[in-house]
Amino acid sequence: MSRTVAFVGLGHMGGPMAANLAKAGHRVLGHDLAPSAVEAAAETGVQPVASAAGAVAAADVVLTMLPAGRHVLGLYDDVLAAARPGTLFVDCSTIDVADARAAHERAAAAGMRSLDAPVSGGVAGAEAGTLTFMAGGGETEFAEARPLLAVMGKKAVHCGGAGAGQAAKICNNMILGVSMIAVSEAFVLGEKLGLSHQALYDVAATASGQCWALSVNCPVPGPVPASPANRDYRPGFAAALMAKDLGLAADAAREGGVHAELGLHAAELYAAYAEQVGDSEDFSGIVRTIRNRSGE
Ligand code: NAD
Numbered sequence: 001m002s003r004t005v006a007f008v009g010l011g012h013m014g015g016p017m018a019a020n021l022a023k024a025g026h027r028v029l030g031h032d033l034a035p036s037a038v039e040a041a042a043e044t045g046v047q048p049v050a051s052a053a054g055a056v057a058a059a060d061v062v063l064t065m066l067p068a069g070r071h072v073l074g075l076y077d078d079v080l081a082a083a084r085p086g087t088l089f090v091d092c093s094t095i096d097v098a099d100a101r102a103a104h105e106r107a108a109a110a111g112m113r114s115l116d117a118p119v120s121g122g123v124a125g126a127e128a129g130t131l132t133f134m135a136g137g138g139e140t141e142f143a144e145a146r147p148l149l150a151v152m153g154k155k156a157v158h159c160g161g162a163g164a165g166q167a168a169k170i171c172n173n174m175i176l177g178v179s180m181i182a183v184s185e186a187f188v189l190g191e192k193l194g195l196s197h198q199a200l201y202d203v204a205a206t207a208s209g210q211c212w213a214l215s216v217n218c219p220v221p222g223p224v225p226a227s228p229a230n231r232d233y234r235p236g237f238a239a240a241l242m243a244k245d246l247g248l249a250a251d252a253a254r255e256g257g258v259h260a261e262l263g264l265h266a267a268e269l270y271a272a273y274a275e276q277v278g279d280s281e282d283f284s285g286i287v288r289t290i291r292n293r294s295g296e
Contacts (some may be wrong), residue, residue: 006059014065019044056082069099136164184287219284228282236282
């Protein structure tokens with residue numbers, strides 16, 4: 001069934017996601033504060049609309065892909081009154097669990113339905129339509145969004161009620177941040193002990209040290225030719241985004257009184273590293289910081 005979708009936030013992720021919806025035959029009304037993002041989207045079949053409220057007023061479903069919680073809540077405050085009663089709002093941005101729950105509450109108070117549905121898979125996944133969505137909200141809302149999510153991704157998991165998608169996202173990325181640091185420390189220790197990268201990889205990738213940070217996004221060049229380490233750490237998944245996600249996980253851990261000592265430490269290490277490199281380096285480049293600190 002063809003839907004009319006308002007898509008707000010046409011950046012690195014939202015641009016290709018909106019393009020895939022338009023390519024699949026949906027009517028996509030796009031809006032972004034940046035004129036360059038709107039122009040690029042218009043070339044992919046997205047119809048530009050001058051105001052977010054204008055796009056939302058004409059839509060069955062509203063998708064948002066914005067930088068952070070304050071942008072999502074600000075947008076909801078601006079557009080909820082313009083939407084038709086019962087419109088489904090699906091926020092795909094990565095935001096604080098508390099902000100996600102607040103967004104659900106504001107949508108419900110305005111007579112709308114909503115999901116939080118953050119993604120994993122990065123810009124390459126957004127372009128290829130192979131993202132993984134993790135959704136929080138009602139069963140009915142998830143079932144209604146599913147055909148649209150299936151256009152933009154290869155997998156969608158209903159994780160539970162309001163905020164559960166964001167919770168799954170930050171828990172997953174806390175595993176990833178900690179495991180990337182562990183893999184990087186092991187390679188630097190191996191270097192000190194005279195072990196080649198390939199030898200450590202060949203053992204760990206088929207032993208109990210195996211994980212995505214090692215076998216897909218290997219932080220040293222050589223063993224996994226497609227990993228960012230082989231192209232001077234061009235992203236990939238930028239260090240700044242990992243720092244952002246670990247910051248959200250650390251905040252949630254502190255609020256919940258969880259003794260996530262490695263997660264909190266990983267958040268500090270990535271915050272310091274991202275301050276130096278921002279979004280110019282893949283998060284696996286943290287191996288160079290560890291090596292430098294180790295006097296190599
Ligand atoms: P981006 O900065 O490229 O895009 C965000 C867009 O939102 C920008 O074009 C900006 O102009 C627009 N915007 C901001 N406020 C707006 C408003 N009020 N109204 C309309 N437009 C507005 O960011 P991105 O890389 O596309 O990331 C978007 C979200 O997806 C973030 O929450 C990020 O954490 C998450 N995410 C990103 C990746 C990735 O690899 N880039 C992967 C997974 C999740």
